[in-house]
Structure formats: structure tokens, C-alpha cells
Amino acid sequence: MTARMILEHFAMVGAALALTILLGVPLGVLAYFYERARRPILWLAELLQTVPALALLGMIMVFLGAGKPTVVIGLLLYSLLPVVQNTYVGLSDVDPAIKEVAQGMGMTRLYRLARVEMPIAFPLIFAGIRIAAVTAVGTAVFAAFVGGGGLGSVIYRGIRIANMSMILSGTLVLVAMAIGCDGIMALLERKLRRRFAPR
Amino acid sequence: MGEIKNVRGGKSPRGAKKLGGGKGLILNRLNRALALLLAAVLSLSLAACGGGGGGDEAVIVIYDGQYSEMKLIHYMVKLLVEEHTDAKVEIREEMAPVNSYNEVVKGTADLMNSYDGTLLTTFLHLDPADVPAGVSLYDFVNSEAAKAEEKGRVRLLDKLGINNTYAIAVPQQIADQYQLNTVSDLIPVADQLVFGAEHDFFTEEGSAKYNPLVRFYGLNFKDARQIDISLKYTAVESGNIDVTCAYSTDGLNKKYQLKILTDDRAFFPEYNGALLARADLFDRLRGAAPDLENVLNMLGGIFTDEIMTDLTYAIDVDNRPLETVAEEYLSSLGLIGQAAD
Amino acid sequence: MSYFLSLYGRRLTAAIGTHFLYVVVSVGIAFVIAFLLGILLSRMPRQAGLILPVISVLQTVPGIVFIGVLFLYLGMVPVTVVIALTIYAIFPILKNTFVGITGVEERYKEAARGCGMSELQILARVEVPLALPSIISGLRISTIYTVSWAVLAAMIGLGGLGELIYAGVSSNNNALILAGALPAAMMALLFSLLIDLLRRALIPKQLRRDAQ
Structure with missing residues (x-):
């Protein structure tokens, strides 16, 4: 195991997570705004989740070829569900009274979203993002099957030759990375929450 | 990506909120979106460096x-x-x-x-x-x-x-116990043994597979388990499966002291490397x-x-x-x- | 298609049944554990800050490592699969229960206290109902995840739709992959519908804010 593998793993997860947020939160908002878009969006996110990782990566590889971009897109599709779903649920659970007050104050739809609804829904949205981050660290081991590198190769080799210490060292680094990611997210959450705080 | 977001989000915006109210907030949001985008592009291009390259003819x-x-x-x-x-x-x-x-x-x-x-x-x-x-x-x-x-x-x-072909293998101890040297030797004792191998050995298509094998030799195993290839040897070692399908040139056969049974009626095709x-x-x-x-x-x-x-x-x-x-x-x-x- | 069914039909129906059972049992157990633990942790937010990340991190351990290690100790029995799936399924429910309950505004609890409710009553009549949307959302994520994680069972010789998927992936047979993946997707949609019904039944209309 080398530092390069760890970095690669981290880079793939980071890129995928950034894209997940960029795509997932707007999708959640869309599902919340438009009743008609709701079911298709949520079902799509759920469906993606049920495609086996290896099959999904195989399909993406047809378009993007071998390597890290394939893994990043695969992770993105896999991480959508918690983000989309929690964004949608968080927004729709905002107290209607608050929404009415905001509307009464003459706020536009988007302004209301940014100023009132998003801040209230923020904890749940962020919980979704954190779930996505931790899951992505684990899922990225599949990179070893499509030429993406990362920690997966160590772990699979360890399993293949039944070398417990190799499996455990790979897994420990993976777990440590997940703890690290979660820690960074927790810090970020506190910072953003303070700034986003409704009152 | 976390750090970039942190640095940009941490310092100036909080001040801006106190000063500018709504306008500042929108700007912050833009800032954050930009930072995120930047982070995404950065890590993507980082990723691309690993996979790209080539172009050199030789x-x-x-x-x-x-x-x-x-x-x-x-x-x-x-x-x-x-x-x-x-x-x-x-x-x-x-x-x-x-x-x-x-x-x-x-x-x-x-x-x-x-x-x-x-x-x-x-x-x-x-x-x-x-x-x-x-x-x-x-x-x-x-x-x-x-x-x-x-x-x-x-x-x-x-x-x-x-010739890295399939080979029917049993742990040495079981080979000794039942006096096994060839696949045919398995026929009378198969009903006391559990067979286990990786999933693709069990597909219905193709001829070098489980069902054709047992039909060809007339084997009647007690049970047949489909297990992940990487856990196969662990399963053999722990006694969860007794007979497996290995690869003839695998160093692990030696490690786990598997005895390869001679394919005496030549069921498996060759797998020439x-x-x-x-x-x-x-x-x-x-x-x-x-x-x-x-x-x-x-x-x-x-x-x-x-x-x-x-x-x-x-x-x-x-x-x-x-x-x-x-x-x-x-x-x-x-x-x-x-x-x- | 009919040729494929004649080859794999019996294995397919058996696999769907097994898969379904693994999901229902594991998510059922996980829900009870996660719900109770979530309430417990919401009473001690400080410890929760330490415990939650640890549990979330279990999620990262790759399925094959986790089930491989469990397999060493427990052997080739369904319990191994159920334990692994349960542990994976706990986290989203736990996290959402915790977030939901700690997210209940203080003024509602104050009001309940003012009405003379005991802490237990407040929990049962105010906090849990208000947190239900979040809890059910967690349940849904867990269930969907578990449908796809249950393919792990096939890694240790215990059937389910994973059998077809793994066989398809390793023998480069797309029909076989689909034969495993499509029923899994439909199963996930079915569960999703059931959970929607549950949400409708459990959450009082006034609290169902998406209904307006």
C-alpha cells in the first residue's frame, strides 16, 4: 500500500462527492418544487442504488473507458439517493406556518428557498451528504475492477491470497479515511450551521 | 474538497452577513458554489492525470x-x-x-x-x-x-x-480419508461431500461447468455451494466445503495443501496461457x-x-x-x- | 427470453424469495435497534457525537471483508448474512432518528411540559411523531441499500439474487446480470411503495407537509 493509493482513493471520493452535491441538492429541490417531477426523481435515485456496483461500472466504462472518471461517475450515481431524498424531505418538512409567513412578507419563491427553507432543512440535508460521503469511501474499492486504482487493489489482493494482515491494513486505512472525511464534514457542518442558523 | 470549502466559507462571509444582510448572503452562496465547482474540477483533473496519457507511438x-x-x-x-x-x-x-x-x-x-x-x-x-x-x-x-x-x-x-485449466481439488486430509486420486474416485463418496466453487462455474450456459461435470462423471454431491472466488480457499480451510474447483497453476493450491484429482476422463478443456x-x-x-x-x-x-x-x-x-x-x-x-x- | 427462463427460471424464483427474506429480516431487526438507539442517543448528545461517527464508519468496511471475517467465525449460515446486513442497515435509520428527534423545537417540548406531560409522554406524543418524516426517510434509505447489499449473501454460498449477478459479471453474461439486477430493482421499488403507504398511514395529515 502506498501513499499514492490513499491519495487516489481520496481524490475519487472527493470529486464524486462534490459532483453529488452539485447534482443531488438541485434534484431534491426540483422534487420539492414540482409535484410531478417528484416521483421520477426519487425513483431514479432509488433505482440507481439497486444496480450492482460492478455492473454499473461496466456500463459507464462503455462510454468513459477505463480509469478514474468511470469510478467518479459511478460513485456519483451511487451517492445520489441520500442527498436527493434528504433534501426533498428536509424541505417539505418545513413548518407550513413559517412558509406562509415568508410568503406573506412578499418573498419570491427562490428567495424563500434560500433564506428560509434551506436553512431550516439544512441539518437533514447535511446528514444525507455525510451518509453519502462515508458510503462513497467504501464503494470506491470497486475501482480495482476498472483500472481506477485506490485502496481496493490492496484489499482484493489480500482477500485473494488470504493474507489477513494485508486485508486488515487496507481496511483500517479505509476506515481511518472515512473517520477523517466524517470529521471534516462535522466541522464543516458546524461552521455552515452557525452561518445558516435561521434566527 | 472539504478544506477548500472551509477556507472560503470560514473567513470573510461571516462578517459579510452582519454587514450586508441578504445581498451578502447571496454573494456568499455564489462564492461557495464557485469554490465547490473549483474543487470538483480540481479533483477531476487530478483524477484524469492518472487515467490519461499515452499518445506516444512507441x-x-x-x-x-x-x-x-x-x-x-x-x-x-x-x-x-x-x-x-x-x-x-x-x-x-x-x-x-x-x-x-x-x-x-x-x-x-x-x-x-x-x-x-x-x-x-x-x-x-x-x-x-x-x-x-x-x-x-x-x-x-x-x-x-x-x-x-x-x-x-x-x-x-x-x-x-x-495449462491453467480447472482442476477438481480436495484437502489432503479428505483425499487420505477417502483414498481419492482421480475424479472418478469421488463417485462412490460424493453424497457425503459438499462441493463449492465460484459463481461462474455454476452458469447454465457452457460445458465446462458444474451441472455438465456432475452429469458427465455421475457425481451426486450432498450439496453445492456458490461462493465468492476470494473466499473459496477460506471455505475449504474451515471445512465449509469439501470439494472445490481450483486452477491448476495456482500457488494457493500448495498453500492450502489441496490435492488435485486427475481428470481421468478428460472432462475439462485446456486453458493454455x-x-x-x-x-x-x-x-x-x-x-x-x-x-x-x-x-x-x-x-x-x-x-x-x-x-x-x-x-x-x-x-x-x-x-x-x-x-x-x-x-x-x-x-x-x-x-x-x-x-x- | 423463454429459453433463458427455462434455463434459470427455478433458480430465479428461489433467489428472489431468499433475497426478499434477507431484506425483511435484516431491516426489521435493524429498525428496532436503530430506533431505540437513536432515542437513547438523542438524550445524550455529547456521547452521540462520538458514537455516531464510529457506527457510520462500519459502513465503509467493504462488504466482502466484513462478510468474509464474519464467515470465518460463524460459518456458512444465514445468520452471518443477517448480522452483516443488519449492521449495514442500522446507520441511516439511526442517523435520521437522531437528527429528527434532536431537531424537534424546544418550544413544542416546553408546551407539552406545560400541559403536564411526563418525559416519556413527550417522547411518545411529541418528539417521535414530529421526527417521523425523518425516521421514515432513513428507513427508506436503509431498505433500498439493503436490497442491493443483500447480494453479499451469494459471496458465502447462501443464495439470493447476487448468485445470478456475480455469475453474470464473472462470465461476461449481460442477460444473467440483468436477471439478477431487474428483480432487485423491482423489489426496491416495491419496498419504496410500501414505505410510502406506511408514511401516509403513520404521519397525521397535518404533519404531512408535502400533502398540501
Whole structure:
């Protein structure tokens, strides 16, 4: 195991997570705004989740070829569900009274979203993002099957030759990375929450 | 990505909120979106650096394999080509053999270690029963592979000398207990034994599979379990399965003291190891490596099943570095290291 | 298609049944554990800050490592699969229960206290009902995840749709992959519908804010 593998793993997860947020939160908002878009969006996110990782990566590889971009897109599709779903649920659970007050104050739809609804829904949205981050660290081991590198190769080799210490060292680094990611997210959450705080 | 977001989000915006109210907030949000986008692009381009590259005409691209035999052969290709020609060999990250084959056909890779039996069944979706009488499996797949359209044409180079076929194996202790030497010896005792192997041994298509095997030999196992290939040996060792299907050149057979039962009625086809190359590779590298095919064929016939078992045992069980094992073996045959002497 | 069914039909129906059972049992157990633990942790937010990340991190351990290690100790029995799936399924429910309950505004609890409710009553009549949307959302994520994670069972010889998927992936047979993946996707949609019904039944109309 080398530092390069760890970095690669981290880079793939980071890129995928950034894209997940960029795509997932707007999708959640869309599902919340438009009743008609709701079911298709949520079902799509759920469906993606049920495609086996290896099959999904195989399909993406047809378009993007071998390597890290394939893994990043695969992770993105896999991480959508918690983000989309929690964004949608968080927004729709905002107290209607608050929404009415905001509307009464003459706020536009988007302004209301940014100023009132998003801040209230923020904890749940962020919980979704954190779930996505931790899951992505684990899922990225599949990179070893499509030429993406990362920690997966160590772990699979360890399993293949039944070398417990190799499996455990790979897994420990993976777990440590997940703890690290979660820690960074927790810090970020506190910072953003303070700034986003409704009152 | 977290850090960037943190730095940009942490400092100025909080002040801005106090001062500017709504307007500031919108700006912050823009800022954050930009930072995120930046982070995404950065990490993507970082990622792209690993996968991209190439373009240089005299480079042979190989995607590495997931097990030692494949990795070893790939590294030996690199040693031979870089010593005897002006071409370079780039061994990229590992991937599953099926994916690697697809990359070779597409032209993003040039070469891989493979087997005539694998090319036949897994890649060309044919069956040993399709091989006409009197034609060897090896010749048949090469002629079938040549029928593909120009762009995806591949062929096998000389046989390496290993026949990494399926082999029915039992732990030594069970072999002793039931006096087992051949697969036929299993017939009377099969109903006391659990068979277990990886999933693709259980597909209904193809002839070198579980159902045809038990029908052919008249075996009646107590149970048949489909288990992940990487947990197979653990399952054998812990006694969860008694009989398994192994690969004849796998160093792990030695580690787990598996006894290979002779396929006395010749059920399994051959799986001759050979390099699988794009047909247009040799034309493309004519300048840098006019002799490339001969160089690659230096690997032809230099192994036996026993030699390969020992080499992979050294890597997988004794944990010797693959590079050293490859170099030692090639120089012991005088295939590399001559120019320097 | 009919040829494929004649080859794999019996294996397919058996696999769907097994898969379904693994999901229902594991998510059922996980829900009870996660719900109770979530309430417990919401009473001690400080400890929760330490415990939650640890549990979330279990999620990262690759399925094959986790089930491989469990397999060493427990052997080739369904319990191994159920334990592994349960542990994976706990986290989203736990996290959402915790977030939901700690997210209940203080003024509602104050009001309940003012009405003379005991802490237990407040929990049962105010906090849990208000947190239900979040809890059920967690349940849904867990269930969907578990449908796809249950393919792990096939890694240790215990059937389910994973059998077809793994066989398809390793023998380069797309029909076989689909034969495993499509029923899994439909199963996930079915569960999703059931959970929608549950949400409708459990959450009082006034609290169902998406209904307006």
C-alpha cells in the first residue's frame, strides 16, 4: 500500500462527492418544487442504488473507458439517493406556518428557498451528504475492477491470497479515511450551521 | 474538497452577513458554489492525470491483472520489451480480465495475458463443443478471433507452456480419508461431500461447468455451494466445503495443501496461457520494435504448470516482490541481463 | 427470453424469495435497534457525537471483508448474512432518528411540559411523531441499500439474487446480470411503495407537509 493509493482513493471520493452535491441538492429541490417531477426523481435515485456496483461500472466504462472518471461517475450515481431524498424531505418538512409567513412578507419563491427553507432543512440535508460521503469511501474499492486504482487493489489482493494482515491494513486505512472525511464534514457542518442558523 | 470549502466559507462571509444582510448572503452562496465547482474540477483533473496519457507511438499499454500469474507475465513482458527493443511498456492500474479484454478490443490497451479457453468461452461466447474435431482449441480461437472486424482484431501469441485449466481439488486430509486420486474416485463418496466453487462455474450456459461435470462423471454431491472466488480457499480451510474447483497453476493450491484429482476422463478443456495482442500492434511499433513479435514470443514455452505454481507461491505465500521473482526467472534462462554483461 | 427462463427460471424464483427474506429480516431487526438507539442517543448528545461517527464508519468496511471475517467465525449460515446486513442497515435509520428527534423545537417540548406531560409522554406524543418524516426517510434509505447489499449473501454460498449477478459479471453474461439486477430493482421499488403507504398511514395529515 502506498501513499499514492490513499491519495487516489481520496481524490475519487472527493470529486464524486462534490459532483453529488452539485447534482443531488438541485434534484431534491426540483422534487420539492414540482409535484410531478417528484416521483421520477426519487425513483431514479432509488433505482440507481439497486444496480450492482460492478455492473454499473461496466456500463459507464462503455462510454468513459477505463480509469478514474468511470469510478467518479459511478460513485456519483451511487451517492445520489441520500442527498436527493434528504433534501426533498428536509424541505417539505418545513413548518407550513413559517412558509406562509415568508410568503406573506412578499418573498419570491427562490428567495424563500434560500433564506428560509434551506436553512431550516439544512441539518437533514447535511446528514444525507455525510451518509453519502462515508458510503462513497467504501464503494470506491470497486475501482480495482476498472483500472481506477485506490485502496481496493490492496484489499482484493489480500482477500485473494488470504493474507489477513494485508486485508486488515487496507481496511483500517479505509476506515481511518472515512473517520477523517466524517470529521471534516462535522466541522464543516458546524461552521455552515452557525452561518445558516435561521434566527 | 472539504478544506477548500472551509477556507472560503470560514473567513470573510461571516462578517459579510452582519454587514450586508441578504445581498451578502447571496454573494456568499455564489462564492461557495464557485469554490465547490473549483474543487470538483480540481479533483477531476487530478483524477484524469492518472487515467490519461499515452499518445506516444512507441508505448505498449497493458492494464494489469488481478492475480499474480497475470501480473507476473505482464511484468516479464515489460522487462523483455524494454531490454530488447526501443519501445516502452506502460503497465496501468489493475482491472478485471473481462474489462481488460474490452479495452484491448477497443484499442485503448494493446496486450494482456490470457488463455485460449477463456478467449473461447468468456470473450467470444463460444463453447468447447463448437471446436471442430481435429482442430486444436488454440488454433480454433485464433481463427475465430481473426474474423472480428478490422478494428477489434486480436490474436494469441505463442503458448507459454502452462495449462491453467480447472482442476477438481480436495484437502489432503479428505483425499487420505477417502483414498481419492482421480475424479472418478469421488463417485462412490460424493453424497457425503459438499462441493463449492465460484459463481461462474455454476452458469447454465457452457460445458465446462458444474451441472455438465456432475452429469458427465455421475457425481451426486450432498450439496453445492456458490461462493465468492476470494473466499473459496477460506471455505475449504474451515471445512465449509469439501470439494472445490481450483486452477491448476495456482500457488494457493500448495498453500492450502489441496490435492488435485486427475481428470481421468478428460472432462475439462485446456486453458493454455498465451499473450493476447491486438493484431495491429506489430505494424504500429514497426519503427521502435521491428522484432516485437519474436521478443514477446521469448515467453513461449518457458513455463510448466509446476514452475508457474512455484513462482506464484513465492509471490502470494512467501511474499517475495513480484519484480524480483520475474527478473530472477528471466535471467536464469538468459533472456535478460545479457547485454549488460 | 423463454429459453433463458427455462434455463434459470427455478433458480430465479428461489433467489428472489431468499433475497426478499434477507431484506425483511435484516431491516426489521435493524429498525428496532436503530430506533431505540437513536432515542437513547438523542438524550445524550455529547456521547452521540462520538458514537455516531464510529457506527457510520462500519459502513465503509467493504462488504466482502466484513462478510468474509464474519464467515470465518460463524460459518456458512444465514445468520452471518443477517448480522452483516443488519449492521449495514442500522446507520441511516439511526442517523435520521437522531437528527429528527434532536431537531424537534424546544418550544413544542416546553408546551407539552406545560400541559403536564411526563418525559416519556413527550417522547411518545411529541418528539417521535414530529421526527417521523425523518425516521421514515432513513428507513427508506436503509431498505433500498439493503436490497442491493443483500447480494453479499451469494459471496458465502447462501443464495439470493447476487448468485445470478456475480455469475453474470464473472462470465461476461449481460442477460444473467440483468436477471439478477431487474428483480432487485423491482423489489426496491416495491419496498419504496410500501414505505410510502406506511408514511401516509403513520404521519397525521397535518404533519404531512408535502400533502398540501
